[in-house]
Amino acid sequence: VGELSFDPIAEAGRHWRRHWGRSAVPAMMAVTSVMRAQQLLLARLNDALEPHGLTFARYEALMLLFFSRRGSLPLGKMGVRLQVHPTSVTNLIDGLEKRGYVTRSPHPNDRRATLATITDAGRATAEQATTALNEIRFGMGSLKAGELDTLTGVVRRLRIDAGDFPDPDG
Amino acid sequence: VGELSFDPIAEAGRHWRRHWGRSAVPAMMAVTSVMRAQQLLLARLNDALEPHGLTFARYEALMLLFFSRRGSLPLGKMGVRLQVHPTSVTNLIDGLEKRGYVTRSPHPNDRRATLATITDAGRATAEQATTALNEIRFGMGSLKAGELDTLTGVVRRLRIDAGDFPDPDG
DNA sequence: GAAGATTGATGAATCAATCTTT
DNA sequence: AAAGATTGATTCATCAATCTTC
16 A cells, blocks of 8 residues: 555545535545544554454454453343444454453353353453553554544544434433 | 443443553543444445445545546556555456446556546446435434534544655644 | 354455566 | 566455254
8 A cells, every 4th residue: 555645535525525516525524534544543453453362353352351240241242232243243252262362151041142251361461452552542643632532522423323322411 | 233222432431441540541432433433334335325336445436536537547546545455456446347337448558557447337326326425414414514524634633643644734 | 933143155355476567 | 676456365244044042
C-alpha cells in the first residue's frame, strides 16, 4: 500500500458536492472516515497483539471472560455481549482454547450449553496484552482525552439509534 | 445476534477503570466505539447495496472510476487511492467486471499495467447505488451535520497522525 | 417447536510466490 | 533489480444445515 499526497476523503467530498449537491456530503465523509479509521486501528492493534497469540477479536473475547464474575460464561451469552454470530464465538473460543487461554466445559444446569473458562495462562496473557495496547495508546496516536470522549459520544448516539442498546435517557 | 439491555462499552469502561486506573479508559472506549460503528455501518451499507450487485468495497472502487477524468484508471493507482493491497484490487475488479460494470484493457504506454474502465451500465449502477445510500443517509441515522463533521474531523487527526496523508498545516 | 452449539460451505482480505515488462 | 498484476494458500466472518437438549 503506497503513499498518498492529499486527503482522499476531502477529495471525494469535492466530487460529491459537484455531482449531488451538498446535502449528502457530511454523511458520506463521516462513513468513509469511520471505515478508514477502523482499518488503521485494527492493523495497529493486531500488530501489537500478534506476539501474544491474539487478534483484536480474540482479545475482546478473552477480556470478557477476564472481567466476568466467575471467569466463565456460556458461549451464547458471549455472542450477545460481543455482538457476533454463534459461529464466530465457536471460532474465537477454538482459537483461545488451542493456545491454552481458555477451556471448554459443559454447562452444569443446561446440558445444551457450553461454558468457556479463562485459564491462569489466559489471565496472564490478558494482562500482558493489555499492557501492550496501553503502550500504543490503543492505536489512537496523539489524540487527547477530550477528542477521544467526543468520538465515543458521537458513536454512542449512532449505536442507540441503531437499537444497539436502549436509550438510558429515552 | 441478540438484544442487549445496557451499554456494553460503558460497562467495559467501568471494569477497566477498576483494574488499570483511569488513564487508559478514554482510548479503550474510543477504539471499541470505532470498531462497533464500523460493524453497524458496513452491515447497513451492504444491505442497501446488495440489490445493485455491490458491496461497499466494490462501491468505493466503482465511484473512484466514476469520478475519474477518463473513466479509467490503472489498477495500481486504484490500490493507492483505496488503500488496499494489489490482490484486493484484482478481486474487486474481478467482481465489477463479472457484473459488467467495468472492463479491463491493457495500458497503452506501459505494457505491465492494466486499465480498468467504467461501462455505461457501471455509470447507471453508480447513480442508482448512490441514490440508495442517500436514502438511508449513508447509515448515519439521525446524526446532525454538525456531529458528522465532528466525527470526520477527529478521524482526520487520527489519519494524519498515522501518516495516511501529509498534514496540510504541516 | 425452539434454544444452544457445531460442522461444512461461501465470500472477502491479506500474504507469499510467480510472471511479465521496465 | 524493481514495478505491475495475477495465482494459490491462509485466515477470518458469516450463512445454511444439523444435532442435541430444553
